[in-house]
Amino acid sequence: MMPAPAAAHLPRRRFLGLLLASLAAGCTARASDSVLRLWAMGREGEVVAGLLPGFERTHPGVRVVVQQLPWTAAHEKLLTAFAGESLPDVFQLGNTWIPEFVALNALEPLDAYAGTSRDVDLADYFGGILETNRIGSTLYGVPWYVDTRLLFYRRDLVAQAGFSDAPRSWPEWMDVLTAVKKTVGANRYAILLPLNEFEPLLALALQQSAPLLRDGNRFGNFESADFRRTLSFYVEIFRRGLAPPLTNADISNVWNEFGRGYFSFYISGPWNIGEFERRLPPEVRGAWMTAPLPGPDGPGASIAGGSSFVMSSASRHKALAWQLIEYLSQPEMQRALYAATGDLPPRRSAWRDSKLAGDPYARAFRDQLERVKPTPKVPEWERIATEMRLAAERAVHGDWSIDRAAAELDARADRILDKRRYLIARGATR
Amino acid sequence: MRRLQAWWFVAPALAVICVFFFLPVAAALVLSLTDFDIYALADLGNLRFVGLRNYLDLVATPLFWKAVLNTLYFVIVGVPLSLCVSLACALLLNARAARFRGFFRTALFAPVVTTLVAVAVIWRYLYNTRYGLLNYALGFAGIDPIDWLGDPRFAMPAIILFAVWKNFGYNMVILFAGLQTIREELYEAARIDGATYVKQLRYITLPMLAPVLALVSILTVAGYFQLFAEPYVMTQGGPLQSTMSVLYLMYEEGFKWWNLGTASAVAFVLFLFIFAVTVLELRLARQRFPA
Numbered sequence: 001m002m003p004a005p006a007a008a009h010l011p012r013r014r015f016l017g018l019l020l021a022s023l024a025a026g027c028t029a030r031a032s033d034s035v036l037r038l039w040a041m042g043r044e045g046e047v048v049a050g051l052l053p054g055f056e057r058t059h060p061g062v063r064v065v066v067q068q069l070p071w072t073a074a075h076e077k078l079l080t081a082f083a084g085e086s087l088p089d090v091f092q093l094g095n096t097w098i099p100e101f102v103a104l105n106a107l108e109p110l111d112a113y114a115g116t117s118r119d120v121d122l123a124d125y126f127g128g129i130l131e132t133n134r135i136g137s138t139l140y141g142v143p144w145y146v147d148t149r150l151l152f153y154r155r156d157l158v159a160q161a162g163f164s165d166a167p168r169s170w171p172e173w174m175d176v177l178t179a180v181k182k183t184v185g186a187n188r189y190a191i192l193l194p195l196n197e198f199e200p201l202l203a204l205a206l207q208q209s210a211p212l213l214r215d216g217n218r219f220g221n222f223e224s225a226d227f228r229r230t231l232s233f234y235v236e237i238f239r240r241g242l243a244p245p246l247t248n249a250d251i252s253n254v255w256n257e258f259g260r261g262y263f264s265f266y267i268s269g270p271w272n273i274g275e276f277e278r279r280l281p282p283e284v285r286g287a288w289m290t291a292p293l294p295g296p297d298g299p300g301a302s303i304a305g306g307s308s309f310v311m312s313s314a315s316r317h318k319a320l321a322w323q324l325i326e327y328l329s330q331p332e333m334q335r336a337l338y339a340a341t342g343d344l345p346p347r348r349s350a351w352r353d354s355k356l357a358g359d360p361y362a363r364a365f366r367d368q369l370e371r372v373k374p375t376p377k378v379p380e381w382e383r384i385a386t387e388m389r390l391a392a393e394r395a396v397h398g399d400w401s402i403d404r405a406a407a408e409l410d411a412r413a414d415r416i417l418d419k420r421r422y423l424i425a426r427g428a429t430r
Numbered sequence: 431m432r433r434l435q436a437w438w439f440v441a442p443a444l445a446v447i448c449v450f451f452f453l454p455v456a457a458a459l460v461l462s463l464t465d466f467d468i469y470a471l472a473d474l475g476n477l478r479f480v481g482l483r484n485y486l487d488l489v490a491t492p493l494f495w496k497a498v499l500n501t502l503y504f505v506i507v508g509v510p511l512s513l514c515v516s517l518a519c520a521l522l523l524n525a526r527a528a529r530f531r532g533f534f535r536t537a538l539f540a541p542v543v544t545t546l547v548a549v550a551v552i553w554r555y556l557y558n559t560r561y562g563l564l565n566y567a568l569g570f571a572g573i574d575p576i577d578w579l580g581d582p583r584f585a586m587p588a589i590i591l592f593a594v595w596k597n598f599g600y601n602m603v604i605l606f607a608g609l610q611t612i613r614e615e616l617y618e619a620a621r622i623d624g625a626t627y628v629k630q631l632r633y634i635t636l637p638m639l640a641p642v643l644a645l646v647s648i649l650t651v652a653g654y655f656q657l658f659a660e661p662y663v664m665t666q667g668g669p670l671q672s673t674m675s676v677l678y679l680m681y682e683e684g685f686k687w688w689n690l691g692t693a694s695a696v697a698f699v700l701f702l703f704i705f706a707v708t709v710l711e712l713r714l715a716r717q718r719f720p721a
Contacts, residue, residue, distance in 0.1 A: 076685060083471060104472040196668055247668060250580040252558055379468055383687050393670060397582075419469060423476060 036064045036320055037088035039078075042071045044092060044145070044307070047340040048328070055327045062320060082106050089315040090324055092307050095132040098141055100379035101310070107140045108311040108318060114139055119326040124347045128304040128372035135377055141308030142325050143346035145337060147269050148302045149203045149293065150368050152276065154264040156287040157184065166291030170233055173294040177242045180264050189244050191237060191265035192254070195396060196247040198389035199303060200267040203293055205230045205388075206373045207300035213376040213384075213413070218421050220384070220413025223406045229296070231392060231402050238396045245396055255279035258288070267293070269305070273361045274342040290364040292371070304372035306346060344369075380416045387412045455701070462694035471688070484695035494696070496671060497679040503586055504593070504675065505654045512594045512650060513643070516601035521635075523602070524609040535606070539599040546596065550663040553592050554579065579665055582672035589673050593660050597653075601646045608642035609635070644715040648708060655704045676700045 040048045045068030052064050067088065069077050075097065081087045082104055093101060101107050114120050122130060125143055133141035153166060161180045167173035177190040184190070193200050205212060208226035213219065221227065237243045243263070251257055258266060259281040266272075276288060293302045309325045311318060327333065334345035335353045344365055345351060356362055375381055391405040391412075400408065462484055464470070470477040488494045519538050523531055541549065556563050557578035565575040578588040612635065620630050636643075657675040661667050667674040667682070676696060684693025 079468070079471070079688065100468060103469060106472075196666065246577075246580050249554065249665060249668075250559060250577065252555060252561070390671070393668075397670060399670075419465060419467060419476075422478075423469060 034062045034317055034320060036062060036090065036317055036324055037067070038064055038324065039067045039069055039088045039091040041069050041074045041092055041094075041307070043341050044337070044343065045069065047337060050340075051328065051333055051336055055324060058327075059320070059323065064324065085314060087312040087314060089317055089321040090309055090311055092144060093141060093310045095129075095141065095143070095304070095306055095308050096375060096382060098133060098308065098310070099135055099377040099381065102135045102140055103379045106313060108313045108315065110139045110142065110311065110322075113322045113325075114142070117322075117326055120329050121347075124349050126304075126346055126348065126369045126372065128301075128374060129306060129346045129369070132304050132306075132374040132377070133308050141310045142329055144307045144309050144328070145334070145341075145343035146346045146369060146372075147271075147305035147307075147344075148365065148368055148372050149199050149267050149269050149305075150302055150364055151291040151293060152258070152266045152268050152272060153289060153291060154258070154261060154284070154287060155289045156284070157261055157264040166289070167294045168292075168299055169294050169297050171297075174233075174236075177237065177265065178240065181240075181242050184261060184264070188261055189263045190242040192246070192251065192257070192263040193234070193237065193243045193267065194248040194251070195245060195393045196249070196389070198385045198392075201230070201234050201388065201392050202375065202385055203267065203302045204234060204300075206303060206375070207293070207295045211376065213378065213417075216424070217376050217378045218417055218424065220410040220417070222388070222409040222413065223403075228402055228406050231395060231405060234392060235395045235402065256281070259284045270344045270362075270365055271342055273359075276361075290361045292364050292368045299367075299371065301371045301373045302368055304374045378417070378420060380420060383416055384413045387416070458694045458697055458701075461690055462692075462698050464691045466690040466694075468688045480691070484692050485699070488692070488695055488699065493671065493674065494676075494679065497674045497676045500586060500673060501655060501657055501675045501677075504590060504657050505651060507587075508590045508593055508654050509647065509650050511590065512598050512654075513601065513647060515594055515598040516605055516646070517643075519598065519602045520605035520609055521631075523606050535603070539603060541596050542599040544596075546659050547663050549596065550592075550660075554664065557588055580669050582670040585665055585669055585672045589657075589660050589664060592664065593654075593657070596660070597650075601650060604646055605639065605642060608639050612638045640718065641715075644711075644718070648711045648715070651711065652704055652708055655700070655707070676703075 038048070038052075039045075045066065049066045052066065056062060056064060074094075078087070078091070078093070078097075078101070082101070087106060098107070114122055120142055122139075126146065129143045129146050133139055133143060151166060157180055158166070158176060161176065161183045163176050163179065167176045180190040181188075205227055208224075208230055210221060210224040210226035212221055212227065214221035214224075238245055248254075254266070255275060256279075257263065258276070273290070277285075280288070292299050294300055309328065311321045311325065315321050329347075331345070331347055331350035331353075334347060334350040335356070337343050338345055338350075338353075338356060344362065345356070351357060351366055375385070378384075388409060391400065391409045394400040395402060395405040463479060463481060465478045465480050465484070522528060523535055523538075528534070555561070559565060559575050559577045559580065562578070564578065568576065576584055578584050616634050616638070617630055620634055625633070656677050658677040658681065661673040661675060661678055662681075665673045667678050677700065680693050680696040680700065683689045683696060
């Protein structure tokens with residue numbers, strides 16, 4: 001019955017330990033040393049420390065202190081650090097958080113740095129991914145790794161249902177799902193769309209041409225014909241019994257269930273390539289494949305996710321901080337990150353590596369990355385996406401019709417965006 | 431002079447209460463009258479004083495009322511259930527026929543000291559629709575599998591069951607201590623008069639235990655109103671927000687969406703609610719047991 005989440009205690013203690021360690025390290029540094037502070041999240045935070053010796057070798061007298069944040073607490077810690085004016089020089093930021101930190105004036109514009117850089121060639125980056133780092137026309141981040149969602153599917157079960165290839169459009173997809181459901185029977189399903197994740201529906205919604213917010217991101221645009229078409233398609237999958245109306249908490253082990261054929265399609269991201277290879281039962285190794293996300297009529301777009309390097313506007317070593325970003329953005333550094341974590345590189349040149357180019361599961365991602373779209377760039381977006389998930393959940397359970405869900409969603413989005421409209425009217429924000 | 435000395439003695443405690451209780455409450459009250467959000471964090475010039483709008487918005491939000499109803503559901507079902515289980519276990523432990531008393535006392539208290547997050551993982555397996563032990567057992571009784579955590583009708587009962595299991599040991603220990611203070615002669619006299627076990631329970635145990643029961647129920651009600659950790663680790667407030675509690679709503683508003691104004695308003699409403707209920711309970715208890 002403790003009001004504080006018990007889960008938050010452990011990372012905090014670890015965080016404190018790291019903090020003390022870095023303080024102790026700071027004390028022993030020579031007075032002439034420049035100390036750059038770098039914060040990174042989760043596994044990337046562990047791996048990045050191993051990439052830094054090369055930077056310190058070429059920059060004598062510079063030390064980089066890395067602090068690792070757990071993903072679950074990263075957002076809170078970054079906001080708290082901002083409020084306490086202790087943001088590090090360089091930090092990793094999920095690219096959907098960039099609008100929020102730009103609204104806080106916490107980030108340094110990077111156009112001037114990137115414009116004259118030898119190492120960071122912006123044309124080499126996937127367009128949709130780079131776009132997430134621009135607010136207005138200003139660049140605030142340099143993509144570090146990418147994340148998008150596409151199809152993971154059981155090739156054997158799809159073949160059993162009479163199809164040799166992955167579906168490319170929604171009508172084809174619905175046909176395949178229906179056929180798979182027919183072959184697997186009453187107790188198994190064709191696809192898993194966890195009701196507690198907004199990403200699958202969001203990816204499908206981004207494929208349409210109508211934007212999700214309208215009038216300069218000041219109002220919701222969910223009553224557009226395009227979004228209602230997406231929601232109908234999504235809900236229809238459940239209505240026809242092709243997907244179980246479950247959340248992730250009900251699926252105790254996604255890999256086991258996928259291995260057992262409880263579902264044949266799953267929309268997920270690059271980290272699951274490694275997980276599927278490691279965790280699937282041996283008899284289905286090689287029986288699965290990845291495929292780009294089908295669109296309304298032909299291959300569709302998906303979410304431009306991932307993390308970027310950003311520079312704190314309060315940093316006192318901006319030139320050095322940029323050199324660190326440049327160093328970590330080199331294609332070979334991105335390949336090293338891929339080798340250690342499976343994170344996919346955002347630069348086309350980094351993909352020319354033999355290991356990555358030869359990975360059959362990564363191929364669909366390479367293809368998909370040319371078709372990724374940013375989500376609306378407002379600080380309130382994540383909250384609106386959560387409302388979208390809740391409305392879709394209602395529609396799936398049959399409580400709301402498609403039109404009711406869309407109307408309700410617009411009303412909620414408009415309410416969430418109220419402060420933004422007020423600030424725009426005052427000329428205080430873009 | 432005496433009075434002044436007395437004040438000096440309580441001064442440290444009062445100072446602590448002021449700094450850690452009255453000040454935050456006052457700050458929360460002020461914050462709840464503004465629309466503090468990340469824009470205000472960027473620049474305090476973006477902060478608007480909105481008067482009672484947060485409260486009015488809250489009252490007009492269906493989710494808030496849903497959270498209130500969910501919390502009341504949890505308290506009204508959970509507290510009596512929890513007290514009954516605690517009392518039953520305390521009586522069993524106190525029974526003269528009980529063997530290995532120390533062992534059972536420790537075993538029954540164990541859930542209280544285990545980590546909630548760790549046991550939640552196990553309970554999620556117990557509740558699993560297809561492989562869960564609970565549905566397996568129900569299968570023998572011919573009951574179809576229940577989607578405990580995925581069905582909006584069953585999620586709250588599942589949370590209540592989990593919370594009661596996690597917390598009953600604490601009250602059990604207090605009630606057990608209370609039971610041991612009841613003098614054996616009373617039972618002897620009753621037995622000589624031919625009172626059955628049920629009558630002894632009704633006319634000796636419960637009346638003698640009443641002050642302890644009152645204390646325990648007040649603590650439990652106040653604790654159960656602050657439902658948060660169980661849905662946080664088990665269901666994240668879902669499915670269909672059927673396990674969204676008032677405190678969970680506050681957490682989401684404040685720490686997920688950074689709407690500290692709204693979150694403070696929620697916290698304040700919850701505070702007043704618990705305060706009112708506790709005062710009511712204390713008054714009732716005082717009427718019954720003037721001592």
